[in-house]
Amino acid sequence: MHDGFGFGVSGGFMWLFWIGLIILIIWAVKATASGKSTPSERHKSAIEILKERYANGEIDREEFEQKRKDLTS
Incomplete structure (x- = not known):
């Protein structure tokens, strides 16, 4: 049964997905900004x-x- 806190197996993977997405966005912004001369x-x-x-x-x-x-x- 789903308790609403998102601590189950699927909830854990969802947190990993969002953290990974945020890290990827930050990396992409830094890479783009440093490439400009x-x-x-x-x-x-x-x-x-x-x-x-x-x-x-x-x-x-x-x-x-x-x-x-x-x-x-």
């Missing part, structure tokens, strides 16, 4: 990095031109 996360070329360093003032024009020449030859 922003442009700043993608691999940058050496020229792009060099341009950023020049724009940020880390290197001067002379050093920029020399390194650009080295990279393009």
Whole structure:
């Protein structure tokens, strides 16, 4: 006879099903969210990095031109 608490054999499997489903949903959301990459996360070329360093003032024009020449030859 069913007592309404769901502690029987079928009730136990039902709890396992719902817990498993919740874990699966959480895993899927995390996997989808971590798969997205922003442009700043993608691999940058050496020229792009060099341009950023020049724009940020880390290197001067002379050093920029020399390194650009080295990279393009």
